[in-house]
Amino acid sequence: MNSEHQLVEHIEDSNSSNNPHFNEILSARMSRRSVVRGGIGMTAAMMLGSAGLVGCSDDDDNHDNSTPNPTPAKPNLAAPKAINFKAVPHSKADKVIVPDEYQVQTFLPVGTPFNSGLEDWSDTVERAGESYEYRIGDNHDGLWFYGLKDGKLDQNSSERGLLAINHEYVEPARLHQLGMYSTEIAAQKGTIYAQQRLAQDVRREINCHGVSISEVKRAANGQFELVKDSKFNRRITSATVVDITGPAAGSDLLKTKYDAKGLTTRGINNQCGSGTSPWGTYLTVEENFLNVFARAHGDDKKVSAAIDAGFKRYGLAAGGTGGGFLWHSPNKADESYADEFSRWDSAVTGNSAVEDYRNAYHTFGYIVEIDPLAPSSRPAKRTALGRFAHENCGYAPVKAGQPVVMYMGDDARGEYVYKFVSKAVWSDADANAGLKAGDKYLNDGTLYVAKFNADGRGEWIELTHGKNGLDASNKVYPFASQADVLVFTRLAADSVGATKMDRPEWVNTSPITGEVYLTLTNSNAANRGTKQPVDAANPRNYDNNADGKLDGNPNGHVIRWREDKDHHSALSFQWDIFAFGAPYDLTEANLSGLTADNDFSSPDGLMFDPRGVLWIQTDDGAYLKRTNCMMLVALPGKVGDGAAKKVGNVTTYMGAQPTSSNLARFLTGPLEAEITGVAYTPDLKTMFVSIQHPGENGNRKDGFISHWPASQTDANSKALPRSALAVITRKDGGVLLADKTA
Numbered sequence: 001m002n003s004e005h006q007l008v009e010h011i012e013d014s015n016s017s018n019n020p021h022f023n024e025i026l027s028a029r030m031s032r033r034s035v036v037r038g039g040i041g042m043t044a045a046m047m048l049g050s051a052g053l054v055g056c057s058d059d060d061d062n063h064d065n066s067t068p069n070p071t072p073a074k075p076n077l078a079a080p081k082a083i084n085f086k087a088v089p090h091s092k093a094d095k096v097i098v099p100d101e102y103q104v105q106t107f108l109p110v111g112t113p114f115n116s117g118l119e120d121w122s123d124t125v126e127r128a129g130e131s132y133e134y135r136i137g138d139n140h141d142g143l144w145f146y147g148l149k150d151g152k153l154d155q156n157s158s159e160r161g162l163l164a165i166n167h168e169y170v171e172p173a174r175l176h177q178l179g180m181y182s183t184e185i186a187a188q189k190g191t192i193y194a195q196q197r198l199a200q201d202v203r204r205e206i207n208c209h210g211v212s213i214s215e216v217k218r219a220a221n222g223q224f225e226l227v228k229d230s231k232f233n234r235r236i237t238s239a240t241v242v243d244i245t246g247p248a249a250g251s252d253l254l255k256t257k258y259d260a261k262g263l264t265t266r267g268i269n270n271q272c273g274s275g276t277s278p279w280g281t282y283l284t285v286e287e288n289f290l291n292v293f294a295r296a297h298g299d300d301k302k303v304s305a306a307i308d309a310g311f312k313r314y315g316l317a318a319g320g321t322g323g324g325f326l327w328h329s330p331n332k333a334d335e336s337y338a339d340e341f342s343r344w345d346s347a348v349t350g351n352s353a354v355e356d357y358r359n360a361y362h363t364f365g366y367i368v369e370i371d372p373l374a375p376s377s378r379p380a381k382r383t384a385l386g387r388f389a390h391e392n393c394g395y396a397p398v399k400a401g402q403p404v405v406m407y408m409g410d411d412a413r414g415e416y417v418y419k420f421v422s423k424a425v426w427s428d429a430d431a432n433a434g435l436k437a438g439d440k441y442l443n444d445g446t447l448y449v450a451k452f453n454a455d456g457r458g459e460w461i462e463l464t465h466g467k468n469g470l471d472a473s474n475k476v477y478p479f480a481s482q483a484d485v486l487v488f489t490r491l492a493a494d495s496v497g498a499t500k501m502d503r504p505e506w507v508n509t510s511p512i513t514g515e516v517y518l519t520l521t522n523s524n525a526a527n528r529g530t531k532q533p534v535d536a537a538n539p540r541n542y543d544n545n546a547d548g549k550l551d552g553n554p555n556g557h558v559i560r561w562r563e564d565k566d567h568h569s570a571l572s573f574q575w576d577i578f579a580f581g582a583p584y585d586l587t588e589a590n591l592s593g594l595t596a597d598n599d600f601s602s603p604d605g606l607m608f609d610p611r612g613v614l615w616i617q618t619d620d621g622a623y624l625k626r627t628n629c630m631m632l633v634a635l636p637g638k639v640g641d642g643a644a645k646k647v648g649n650v651t652t653y654m655g656a657q658p659t660s661s662n663l664a665r666f667l668t669g670p671l672e673a674e675i676t677g678v679a680y681t682p683d684l685k686t687m688f689v690s691i692q693h694p695g696e697n698g699n700r701k702d703g704f705i706s707h708w709p710a711s712q713t714d715a716n717s718k719a720l721p722r723s724a725l726a727v728i729t730r731k732d733g734g735v736l737l738a739d740k741t742a
Helices: 004-009 020-031 041-048 129-134 200-208 305-312 334-344 435-442 482-487 489-496
Strands: 102-106 139-147 160-168 209-216 224-227 233-235 240-243 264-266 282-285 369-370 380-381 389-393 403-410 414-416 417-425 446-454 457-462 504-509 518-521 557-563 572-580 603-608 613-616 630-634 643-647 650-654 663-668 675-682 685-692 724-730
Touching: 129 200, 139 282, 139 724, 160 282, 160 675, 160 685, 200 334, 209 282, 305 489, 369 435, 380 435, 403 435, 403 518, 414 675, 417 435, 446 489, 446 603, 482 489, 504 603, 518 603, 557 603, 603 675, 613 675, 630 675
Parallel strands: 139 675, 240 380, 389 504, 572 650
Antiparallel strands: 102 724, 139 160, 139 685, 160 209, 209 224, 209 233, 240 264, 282 369, 369 380, 389 403, 403 417, 403 504, 417 446, 446 457, 457 572, 504 518, 518 557, 557 572, 603 613, 613 630, 630 663, 643 650, 675 685, 685 724
């Protein structure tokens, strides 16, 4: 989006139980963390309420799956033959708008407690940072629905299930009563410590990041409701202990004061897109983790030139503050208190890496696997899949005897597209194995990066130490091991000549055709020219603002490819562009002939449902004067169904031009909100859509132009805007998009 969101999120352009009363938990933490220093002790009772918490832990670490389905269950339904609803028009309303035969329920906004002992969200009363370990986090993004029956995973169950929801970052203007930069202690100016933040504010933000897992059920009225106190209700936050697995585990690059062995770290961060695994676990990602780290001035002189190059390639030069969250800055006078926050500071202060947190930055940027069915299991960072600003992780349909294949994009302008191919071949016997299957398939394999050639062909270049020049003599970085390649994946991809792309975001595979679709959200003028010249796969550089200046590709496009021999572990592919985003009346940019009913800009979220229907979502800053962000339905053809087309000085390859029968706008969102993340129940009667940062440009002093989700049913509401889910169903209770004859 075009202000704080752009600054913060996209700064990288390069149960019944015997569980304790919450007061006991808080008291223990106050003692352990010296919380009173942060000012939390005096107001804890007001913020938390006095009721007890239940259902906060579970002793069962086993993934419990009653039905061994290696892939999500497919309803016995066909995809619609053509678009069968009236397209939703452009909208500047402060609500989610869907076709007339559909309805919208708002659900699980930020701050919702999923245990009985916590008071609800309040627009005027802050809740303690610790309480967000038991509340829905902020800025909902990717999500997934796991059906439950009798407390076990059942991928045919739609009446009850677990919702795993990513929480990408936070909105300080509404999360804290005093805004983002409440000054605790006056600090010197001109350094990364120029602004010191309140400990309780930082702690609240740390716990609002990550993932929520919540049990939900369909009520008698057809709407979904939260199952409070479920043993499955759980938060994984930027403070949760996480295992580091795969080839980089134990590397000197990952050793810290917290874990001298380099096998664990604390926290996951900036969870963006998501997906599921063939064995029923949740694959979340770490995208712009840069936002919350800092690095001292002069720190480049205290590390090797190679390590400094690695820091810079991931956006954190000496003297940098990432996205300005300053999580390192609360008062560090007490050592136990300091360690809670100093780990976000990459400054070299000790004699070795195990005496400080210089390497903590390197422990972020991975695919993270979570088992929602094992509430006390520890998440795992899968280093074999590389380290970069992961947008999502989409797997190809699995086949017995063939490797598991994962596709990933690095969400920054001019970054790359990756593929991971497991060493182990798929066995249906692993469909119930949970994190053990993750250990088998995601810790050992081969990582590749894509090169899109000018002739409509492409190739996958292997990123393995000792191959393709990835060794100690490499001029970009002296790769001494596979751990080096995986911790500094971007440098490895730079070295082998991968194709720079226009912000690779969500990537997923059609369950019908096996073809892979990827959103390229946009580029800007600063990223064109010699930095990233136009090429066949990223061919546009046009004037979007009618001011005579070239703006890059601000409206983005959707690219797709078919692996050779229809085998996802192949090393070559054929590609074309499914559709170029553009305003329908911007002739120069509208290469796909879009109309007012299906034009779009800045595609971001992208998901296939089991029928092969494609859902495309937008995160737009280039078209907001006319319309809020949106979600479209596509019934795609196949790679090669179009023709070559000259665009400027390059030739690109386009798919068949979309029409009103195979591409249409299904939804528009509220004001200043991004539409991102989509999941559905197995019966395809309910869809969950994340609505992120409505009213993102407002603040408590000047007000907000959005008041969603309250404005969905009350146009006069003045409530603070909050990220939440939109739950979409047909008014007649039928299957989404079903033809009348189906």
